[in-house]
Amino acid sequence: MSAALSLVDVHTHIGRYHILQGVDFDAPAGKTTMLLGRNGAGKTTTLRTIMGLWRASAGRIALGPTPLQSLAASDVARLGVGYAPETMAVFSDLSVKENLVLGARVGPLDDARLAWIFGFFPALRKFWLSRAGALSGGQKQMLSIARAIVEPRELLLIDEPTKGLSPAIVGSLIACLNEIKATGVTILLVEQNFRVAREVGDEVRVMDNGRVVYRGKMAALAADEALQNRLLGLSLDSHQ
C-alpha cells in the first residue's frame, strides 16, 4: 500500500499574491481523492506546491512520514510522486517514445507496463515514433498521463486530465484511473468534470479562496445536490 498525503496549514505566495491561505487536508493511502472547486480556488497551486514547483511559504506537506515542503521538485519526484500538469507539458520536439523514456527515470521502459498503458491509450502505440508536438490535444493528454504512470508511483498528482477530451477518450481515462487505483496508488485528482469525479473519486476535498472548505466521501457529495450547488455552484452545472 502506498503512502498517504497530508497538508497542514499550507500557505503559498506567488509574487505578492497570497494564493493558498492555510490549506488543510489529507489524501488517504491507496484512494482517489478529488480536489474540486471553482476556477481560481487554488487547486492547481496546491498540486504545484505539493510537487515542489512552487515553494510553500508556511505549513507542512508530508507523504507518509516524509516531509515534502522543503524539497525541490526533483526530490519530490524521486520519492515516487508522478505529476501530470494541466498544461500536459509533453516535450513537443521529442517523440512519444522519448517522452516515455524520460518518464521512466529509474530504469528502461518496461514492456509489460507499456502494453498495459497501450491498452488504455492505443494512440500512443500508433504514434510511438511521431513527434509529440504533432499529436492532438487528447493524445497529448494521454501521453502526459502515460508519462506519469510509466513507472510505479506512490502518489499521482493529476490536474484536469479530461479538459477538452472527447467522451470516448474520457471513458478510457476513467478506466485507466480506476485500474491505477486498483494497484494501490494514492491519487490526488483535480477535475472540473463532475461525472468523472463521481466515477473515480473515493474522497473529495472542495477548495474555495485558497482554503479547503469541505472534506468528505465523494459518494456523499454526489448524492447531495444541494451541497453540490452550495460548494461548486455554476461550475458544477456547466460540467455535468
Added chain:
Amino acid sequence: MSAVDAGGALPRRSMEILPALTPVVVALVAAPFIGSLSTFVTLTAAGLAMGMMIFTMASGLTLVFGMMDVLNFGHGAFIALGAYAATLVLLPLANWSSADSVSLNLAVFLLAVIVAALMCGVFGWVFERLIVKPVYGQHLKQILATIGGSIIAEQLLYALFGPAQIPLALPKTFEGSLIVGEAAIEKYRVLATLVGLVVFAGEMLILNRTKIGLLIRAGVENREMVEALGYRVDRLFVGVFMAGSALAGLGGAMMAFYRGQVHATIGGEFLVLCFIVIIIGGLGSVGGSFVASILVALIANYAGFLAPKLALVSNILAMVAVLLWRPRGLYPVSGR
C-alpha cells in the same frame, strides 16, 4: 514483438529539409556571379571551414541559452581562453609542431585543442558557480554579470599573457594548400571542416541517442517538467555550461590556428557572430546552428568577393532575411 519495438514500422518524425538547403541555394545563386569555378571552389571551401569553426563556438552558446535561458555574454571569454590555451601547448612543443612528422604534428594539434577544451570546461564550471548561478532567471542581471565576468577574464588574459599578439604557427603538416583542379584549398581549412563535422556528429549523437541528450533537448523546451520527472536540472545545467564553454574553447583554439596569432579581443569579435548564428538557427537548436554557421560564413565569403563593402553587413542582412522568412529561426525549438 515487444511493446517498445511495436512502433518500428510507424511514421517517424520528419525533419524539414528546406532550411537545411539554404546554404546550397546561396552557393548556387552565387556561383554564376563568381564566374570562375576554381574561385568558387576556393571560396566555398573557405566558407565551410569558417562555418565549422563558428559552429563549434556557437553550438555551446545555443545550448546554454536554449536550455538554461542564460544570456551568456561571457561566452567570448572562453573563445579567447581557448586560443591562449592552445599557445600554452604549442609554444613549449614547438619542435613537435615544426617536425617533419605527420604524427607529431597531428599529436601537438590534438593536444592543443583538447587542452583548450578541457581548460575552458573547468573555467566554465567556475564561471557558472560564481557568476551565472546567482542570476538565474534574471536576464538583465545576467547580461551585466556575464559582461562583467567577460571583462575580468579578458583583463586577466592581458595580465597573464601581455597585451601583444602571440604568434601561433600551424603544425608543418597543415601548412600550404591542396590543389584540386585549378582550385587551391588550404590544408588547415580541410582539417577545420573535418573537426567541425566531428563535433557536429558527436553533438547530434549525444543529443539523439543518449538519455543525457534527451534530457538536454527536453530541458531546452521545459526544464520545469524535466525537474518534475525527478531529474536534477541544476546538475545538468552545470554540465551543459561546462560543455558549452569547452566547445567555445575548442572553437577559439581552432580559430587561433587559422589566424596564426592570438589576442584577447578574439572573444568579443566572435561573440556577436555566435549570437547571430544561434538566432538564425533557432535558439536552442544545434542543427539550426550548424546550418546557420555555414550559411553565414558562405554569405560572408561570397559577399567579400563580389561586393566587399556589402560583406561588412552581410551577417546582419542574412539574419534579417531569415527572420522575415522564419521569425523563430531556421529550426525553432518548441517552447522558445
